[in-house]
Structure formats: structure tokens, C-alpha cells
Amino acid sequence: MHQLTEFSFSKRFPELPLISAALAEEHPDFVPLSFGFPAKESFLIPLLSEAAVSALQTQGLESLQYTGGTGPKKVNEWIKKRSELRSIQSENENILVTSGSMQAIDLATRTLADPGDHVWIEAPSFFGAIRQFSLAEVELTSFPIDEDGLRVDLVEQALIEAKVKGKPMPKMFYVMPNYHNPTGVNLSLARRKKLAELAYEYNFYVLEDDAYVELSFSGGFVPSIYSFGPERVIYISTFSKIIAPGIRMGWAIAGEQVINKMRMLKSDGSTSVFVQEIVSQFLAKIDFEQHVQYLTSIYRARKDAMVRSIHEYFGNEVSYQMPEGGFFLWLTFPAEVDTSEFMEKSLKNGVGYLDGKHFYLQNDELNHIRLSFTFCDEEQIRRGIQRIAESYNDYKNNREVLEEAL
Structure with missing residues (x-):
């Protein structure tokens, strides 16, 4: 013993x-x-079962390898087309499919910030993201929200003060603009524009977590923060809320340089190409x-x-x-x-x-x-x-x- x-x-x-x-x-x-x-x-379940069988029968020999099959390309095309509803224009080199949106948060954080760098967030904010930032060993500062979302005016005041007094500036601001977790509020259009402007002016990135965007009771959409600042925003979303969380598939959209760096940090290689094949066939079979x-x-x-x-x-x-x-x-x-x-x-x-x-x-x-x-x-x-x-x-x-x- x-x-x-x-x-x-x-x-x-x-x-x-x-x-x-x-x-x-x-x-x-x-x-x-x-x-x-x-x-x-x-x-x-019936459609997912049909999609899984079809994936094996038509693309199995390729999609069961490390890379291969037609699924990843079709998923990228679907993401690109669907993102246009958020006023997002992107190409394949701007898209990274991830193992859930939490992996996208992790990759974005480690791409943009080193331990000790400053990340700003909303208060309240999604506890899963707070944990992810803590594990990345960044310094966190929070800003309140109201019925129109993040108080961007207070963010601007803090940025001005940091610049004047030589305080550390944020490398990233994490925000959930639609049906916020936990409050359910939406970030107003004016505040989306202003936050993007501040990201350019003070040289930080906005991490726009849009996990719930499809679930609008009115059927309407507000343009994404990304649409106002594509060079300083990383947009992330997920299939968890619209297909099933068990497939573990999300995505990030950003500038090519950022996506390439996130891809380098993605230690699991490609997100399951077989699951991407199933998802692509599922999306082809349904009226979305x-x-x-x-x-x-x-x-x-x-x-x-x-x-x-x-x-x-x-x-x-x-x-x-x-x-x-x-x-x-x-x-x-x-x-x-x-x-x-x-x-x-x-x-x-x-x-x-x-x-x-x-x-x-x-x-x-x-x-x-x-x-x-x-x-x-x-x-x-x-x-x-x-x-x-x-x-x-x-x-x-x-x-x-x-x-x-x-």
C-alpha cells in the first residue's frame, strides 16, 4: 500500500x-x-436520427476521419447566411466552429488577454463566463445594466478616467446583447453603436455572446454590435438553444487574424466533423x-x-x-x-x-x-x-x- x-x-x-x-x-x-x-x-429526435444515418451512409468514410466530409463547409455556409439577419457580413475565413459557445469564450479570452490583463463585464453577468475569465487569471471589473442593457455611459466614463489617470485599459468587454442571461433584457441599438465606437477609440475588443438571439417572441432582430465594429468585435453564438446542447457546437465570427489565433489555441483540432455532418444534414431537412x-x-x-x-x-x-x-x-x-x-x-x-x-x-x-x-x-x-x-x-x-x- x-x-x-x-x-x-x-x-x-x-x-x-x-x-x-x-x-x-x-x-x-x-x-x-x-x-x-x-x-x-x-x-x-426522428429528424436527428435520420440525419445521423444519412451522415454515415453518405459521408461516413470521410466525416469519421480527423477532417473530411461536406458537413463543415455546409455548416459554415449556414452560419454565414443566417448571420446576415444580424447585419453580419462574413466569409469562411472569419468563422470558427467550436465545441460549444463556452469554448469560443475560452479561446477568445486566451487570444486577447494574458493573465493579469483587464476584462470588463456586465453586472450581473453569466456565471459560466465569470468562471472562465477567472480560470484565465484576468482582472475583472463590472458595470451595471438597466432596462436597456449595459450602462455604456458609465463604461465611457471609466475609459476616460483610466486614460487620464494612466490606469489599465480593458483588453476585452464581455456582453450579452439579446435576452441577457440572467436578466432577459436587450441592449438598445444606440448603446450597441456606442460600445462599438468606444472599442475603436480605446482599442479593446467586444466579446458579443449572442446565445439566445433566435428566441425572439416578436420575431424581430436588432443589428449586432459586430455590424458596427467588425474589426473590434468577436461575435459568438451556439446551436445549443436551437438544436440541442448535447451536440456541443457553437461558433465565433471575427477578423481573419483573430480567428487564426483562436484556431491555434484550439487544442482539440477541428470540432467533430461527424457531428458537423449530422448538423448540416439536419439543417437541410428542416424548415428552420x-x-x-x-x-x-x-x-x-x-x-x-x-x-x-x-x-x-x-x-x-x-x-x-x-x-x-x-x-x-x-x-x-x-x-x-x-x-x-x-x-x-x-x-x-x-x-x-x-x-x-x-x-x-x-x-x-x-x-x-x-x-x-x-x-x-x-x-x-x-x-x-x-x-x-x-x-x-x-x-x-x-x-x-x-x-x-x-
Whole structure:
């Protein structure tokens, strides 16, 4: 029997909190409103099966190699054509298919920034991106958002101050312009233009994470930030929300020099050419516009069910901005409330949510929860909101009793 000595692992791993609400408790009727997952009904299994069989029969000998088959070229062409709806003009050399959009975030960050460089983000921001930036050992600074998205005016003030006082300038600004995770808000057209202008003026890149762009309840699109600054923006998106997250496929669009450097850092080589073949054949078999309408019809109905339930069980106790698409609703409680303090009770009651502190750098605001309306059906959503309300009311009553005792 060998005696094990404690091993000294890499120091790059930051202290990161466990996001426990994402894990289902052992409850016979658990409602995971924490899960940012697509609806199970959105997975078109028969068509995916047909596409997989066709991929093997027609391109298998090529697409099962490291490189080969017609899939990658067809996927690139689809991305290029679809991106025109966001006012993005690109060529094949501007596109890199990645193993999910998280890989695109990782590659972009390591391409643009060294450890110790400064990256600016929104507050709140997607916790997965925050973790990725922490692992890249960059210095993070956050800026608030409102109902029109990122406060670009405050970003401009900070840039001016940094320049005047000789402070470090950002190498990159990470932003989610459409159906923001977690708040669901959209970045206004004027702010998109201004952020692109600032990127040119102060020589930084914008990392535009557009994961939810297809899921518009109105069917409308606003031009991308990329369209206003293609030399200083990296645009990323994903097939996870429109086909299935399990295929692990996203993409980045940027200038050729940036894409080439990202490709050099992509240690897994080409993103699975066989999966690209399946995706290309799947996209050829479906009416994509009809498919998107199907997705948004499901999610609109579930969002409406969530809103009705919030009004029924919370009344005027909470507030939110109505999401116009995407996956999430950001529920705001009175300022003195810490939503993590009734999470354990909620889990025991059979419902999961994500408390707001995970979306900030320094736990700036504790009175929010992120709710996903996509994974659970309408009846589950109603039960889940009822259970959160019951847990919150218990928390509030207990706190009132404690305050009276003091």
C-alpha cells in the first residue's frame, strides 16, 4: 500500500462557490426552475436520427476521419447566411466552429488577454463566463445594466478616467446583447453603436455572446454590435438553444487574424466533423423558420405561465422586466432580502432556482433570483413559483419575528 502525499495542484483554480440550486434535491416532484435547459419537446429526435444515418451512409468514410466530409463547409455556409439577419457580413475565413459557445469564450479570452490583463463585464453577468475569465487569471471589473442593457455611459466614463489617470485599459468587454442571461433584457441599438465606437477609440475588443438571439417572441432582430465594429468585435453564438446542447457546437465570427489565433489555441483540432455532418444534414431537412417559431411558441407560453404565477403568488412583492425572448426571468425582491437565505427551504419544498449572488463579482446585489421558463412545463412552473413563494413567506415571517425579539 502506497502512502499518498498531498499533491500541489495548479494555482490557477479560483475559489468558486458551489451553485447548489442547479442540483435537484431528492424530492418526488422536484421542479428545477434553475435549469437553463431547452424544452425536451424541442429535440427533433426522428429528424436527428435520420440525419445521423444519412451522415454515415453518405459521408461516413470521410466525416469519421480527423477532417473530411461536406458537413463543415455546409455548416459554415449556414452560419454565414443566417448571420446576415444580424447585419453580419462574413466569409469562411472569419468563422470558427467550436465545441460549444463556452469554448469560443475560452479561446477568445486566451487570444486577447494574458493573465493579469483587464476584462470588463456586465453586472450581473453569466456565471459560466465569470468562471472562465477567472480560470484565465484576468482582472475583472463590472458595470451595471438597466432596462436597456449595459450602462455604456458609465463604461465611457471609466475609459476616460483610466486614460487620464494612466490606469489599465480593458483588453476585452464581455456582453450579452439579446435576452441577457440572467436578466432577459436587450441592449438598445444606440448603446450597441456606442460600445462599438468606444472599442475603436480605446482599442479593446467586444466579446458579443449572442446565445439566445433566435428566441425572439416578436420575431424581430436588432443589428449586432459586430455590424458596427467588425474589426473590434468577436461575435459568438451556439446551436445549443436551437438544436440541442448535447451536440456541443457553437461558433465565433471575427477578423481573419483573430480567428487564426483562436484556431491555434484550439487544442482539440477541428470540432467533430461527424457531428458537423449530422448538423448540416439536419439543417437541410428542416424548415428552420418554422422550427424557430415552434420553439418560441413553447417558450412564450411557458414565460406567460411563469408571469401569471408570479402575480398570483407574489402580488406586488416582487418586480421583473418582461423578457421578450430567451430562457430567463430575473425576479427582484425588496432590497433587504437575501435570496440565498431561503434557498435551502425552497430545495426541501421541491423547487430549485439560482440566487442572484452568483452573477456578480462581489455579491453586489443579493435580492434577485434567476428563473428559467424553458425546461419545465406550465403546470410545473406554477407549482414551482408557489413553492418559492411559500419558502419566501416563511423566511420573511421568521425574520420579522427575529426583528421583534431584538
